[in-house]
Amino acid sequence: MGAAAPVKPTPILHVTGARPNFPKAAPVIAALATLDLAQTLVHTGQHYDDRMSEVFFRELGLPTPDINLGVGSGSHAVQTAAIMVGLEELMMAAPPELVVVYGDVNSTVAAALVAAKLHIPVAHVEAGLRSFDMTMPEEVNRRLTDQLSDLLLVTSRDAIGHLEREGIQSDRIHFVGNPMIDTLLAHLDSFDVDKARRDHQLTDQFVVATLHRPGNVDDEASAQSLVRVLHEIADRLEVVFPLHPRGRARLEAAGLSQHSRIRVVDPLGYTEFISLVRGSAAVVTDSGGVQEETTVLGVPCLTLRPNTERPVTITDGTNQLVTVDSVVAAVDAVLARQDHDQRVPELWDGSAGVRIAAVINNFLQQRRTGLPSMPVEG
Numbered sequence: 001m002g003a004a005a006p007v008k009p010t011p012i013l014h015v016t017g018a019r020p021n022f023p024k025a026a027p028v029i030a031a032l033a034t035l036d037l038a039q040t041l042v043h044t045g046q047h048y049d050d051r052m053s054e055v056f057f058r059e060l061g062l063p064t065p066d067i068n069l070g071v072g073s074g075s076h077a078v079q080t081a082a083i084m085v086g087l088e089e090l091m092m093a094a095p096p097e098l099v100v101v102y103g104d105v106n107s108t109v110a111a112a113l114v115a116a117k118l119h120i121p122v123a124h125v126e127a128g129l130r131s132f133d134m135t136m137p138e139e140v141n142r143r144l145t146d147q148l149s150d151l152l153l154v155t156s157r158d159a160i161g162h163l164e165r166e167g168i169q170s171d172r173i174h175f176v177g178n179p180m181i182d183t184l185l186a187h188l189d190s191f192d193v194d195k196a197r198r199d200h201q202l203t204d205q206f207v208v209a210t211l212h213r214p215g216n217v218d219d220e221a222s223a224q225s226l227v228r229v230l231h232e233i234a235d236r237l238e239v240v241f242p243l244h245p246r247g248r249a250r251l252e253a254a255g256l257s258q259h260s261r262i263r264v265v266d267p268l269g270y271t272e273f274i275s276l277v278r279g280s281a282a283v284v285t286d287s288g289g290v291q292e293e294t295t296v297l298g299v300p301c302l303t304l305r306p307n308t309e310r311p312v313t314i315t316d317g318t319n320q321l322v323t324v325d326s327v328v329a330a331v332d333a334v335l336a337r338q339d340h341d342q343r344v345p346e347l348w349d350g351s352a353g354v355r356i357a358a359v360i361n362n363f364l365q366q367r368r369t370g371l372p373s374m375p376v377e378g
Contacts, residue, residue, distance in 0.1 A: 010038040011364060013096035015087065016065075017044035017107025020289050022056035023270065024102045024125055027182035027353025029062065035361050040096065044083045044107040045070040055269040060183060076106060076137055083110035091118050097364055098123055101145060104138040104288075109145050116148040121367075123360060125179060127152035128159025129288075129309035135215075138288070139309070151363055153356055156312040156345055176355040177347030180289055181296055183270075185350040190271050193279030199272070200263055205281045206238040207331065213286040216304060217247025220254070225324045226304075227254040232328045233284070234261040236335065240276055242268045282334045284327060291319045298342035300334045302327055316345040 012032060016025050025041075032039055043065035057064065069086035071079060083106060091099070091114060099115040100123045101108045108124075115122045127146050131139050143166075146152060152163055155178040163173050196202075209230060217223055233239055239262045243251065257264045268276070274293060277283055282300040283290060291310050294301035295317030302322045313319035322330045347355075 010040045010094075011097040012037055012039045012100060012360065013091070013098070014039060014041045014100045014102075015044065015107055015111035016042065016102060017071075017083065018103075018105040019056065019267075020287075021102040021105065021107070022060055022062060023180045023183040023289070025100075025179075026060040026062050027179045027186070028100065028125060028356050031353040031357035032360065035357055037357075037361065037364070040067070040094075041065045042087070042090065043068045044086070044110070045072060059270045060187075080106045080110045083107055084114050087111055087114045088118070091115065091120060095120060097121070097367065098151075098360065100125065100360070101149075102126060104129070104142040104145070106137075106141065109141040112145040112148040121150040121363070122148055123151035123153060123363070124149040125153045125356060126155055128154045128163045128173070130159075130162045131307045131309040133307050136213075142309075151359060153359065155348075155352070156310075158311060174355075174359045175347065176359060177349060177352035178292060178345070179352040179356060180292055181348040182350050182353045184274065184293055184296055187271065187274070191275040191278045192271075193275055196272060196275035196279060200240055200265065200276070202238055202240065202263075204238060205335070206240055206276075206279075207233055207282050207284060208276050208280045209233075209239055209241040209284045210244070210290060211241075211284070211286050211304060212244035212246040213305065214246075216286055217250055220250065223247065223250040223254040227251060227256050229324055229327055230256065230262060230284075231259045233331050234259045236331065237261070237281060239263065240265065240280075242266065242273060242276075282331060284322075284331070291317070292348075294318050296344055296348060302330050302334075312345045316343045318342065 014025055014029060016022060029039060041063055045068055071082040098121050099111055101111045102125045112122050124145050129142055133139055146163060150172060152168060152173045153176050154160055154173060160173055160175060164170060216226055230239060241262060241264050243264050244267060277299055278297050280299055282302055283294050284302045284304060286304050288310055291301055291303055291313040295313045299318060301319040303319055304322055304327060308321060
C-alpha cells in the first residue's frame with residue numbers, strides 16, 4: 001500500500017481515486033487553499049494508469065497527492081475493501097475534521113463508510129444524483145454515500161428533491177453548482193480543436209465515442225450490437241473512440257477496429273479529450289460527466305443508456321437518451337440540423353468551487369465554535 005500517514009492531522013481530507021473525481025476536486029481544493037485551510041489529498045489509486053490518473057493531476061493543476069494508497073484494480077468488493085483498509089489506517093492515525101468525497105466511484109463510498117464509522121463528518125460533492133437503476137454500481141455508491149454524509153453538495157435542483165424524499169434534512173443540503181464545469185470553463189483556452197484534428201488525422205466531421213458501462217460492453221451480444229451501430233455511424237463520418245480498459249478485448253474481438261473510419265485510441269488526457277469533444281459533430285457516450293461537459297460546450301450528446309442521473313442535461317442541455325436501435329437515426333438527425341439549442345443549467349457558472357469552499361469553511365467554523373452556521377448564498 002502507499003505512503004505512511006501524515007504526522008499530524010489536517011482539517012480537510014480529500015479522497016479521490018478515479019478519472020471522474022479529478023476535475024471535480026480541482027476547483028474545490030483551489031478555493032479552499034485561498035481560505036488558508038490545511039488540506040490533505042489522498043489518491044486511492046483506483047485508477048492507476050497514467051492516462052486514467054496522473055495526467056489529470058498535471059493538466060488540472062492539482063497538487064501532487066500527499067498519499068497514494070495504490071490499491072489498483074479488482075472486483076468491486078476487493079477494490080472497495082482495500083481502499084477501506086488503507087483509509088481506516090490513515091484516518092485513525094491522523095483524524096481529520098472533515099472528509100470530502102467526490103462523485104460515485106468505489107473510492108467515494110469506501111471513504112464515506114470509513115469516516116462514518118470513525119465519527120468523522122463527510123462532505124459529498126455531487127450528492128443527490130439518481131438514475132433509479134440499482135443495477136448500476138454507481139447508483140449503489142451514491143445512495144449509500146448520501147445517507148452517510150453530513151454535507152450534501154448538489155449540482156442541480158432535482159437532486160434536492162431526491163435527498164429530501166430519502167429523509168435527508170434540508171439544512172444539510174446545499175445547492176452549489178457543478179465544480180466539473182468550473183474546471184471546463186477555466187481551461188477553455190487550452191482546448192485546441194485544430195491540433196486534436198491533426199493528431200488524430202481527422203479530415204472532416206467526426207463523432208467521439210466513449211463507452212464502457214457493463215450493459216454496453218460486458219457480454220458478447222451487446223458488444224457485437226454496439227460495434228455494428230458504430231460501423232454504421234462510421235459509414236457517415238469518422239469516429240474517434242478513446243477505449244476504456246473495461247470491455248476493450250470484447251469490443252475488439254467484435255471487430256471494432258475493422259472499419260477504416262474508426263480511430264481506436266488509448267484513454268486520453270483531459271485537455272486532449274475535451275478538445276476532441278469540442279470539435280465533434282456529436283458524442284456517443286454512456287459516461288455521466290461527458291453529458292455535463294457537452295451541455296456546456298453546446299455539443300450534441302447521445303447517451304446510450306436507458307436512464308440518466310443527470311436529467312438537467314436533457315431539460316437544460318444538449319443530451320438525449322438513445323438505444324442501440326435508435327442511435328444511428330439520432331446521429332443523422334444531429335447532422336441534418338444546422339443549429340443546436342444551448343442552455344446552461346443553473347449555477348453551472350464556474351464558481352461552484354468557491355461556493356463549496358464557503359460551505360465547508362462555515363461548517364468547520366460552526367463545529368469549532370458551537371455557534372449556528374450562517375447560510376451560504378447560491
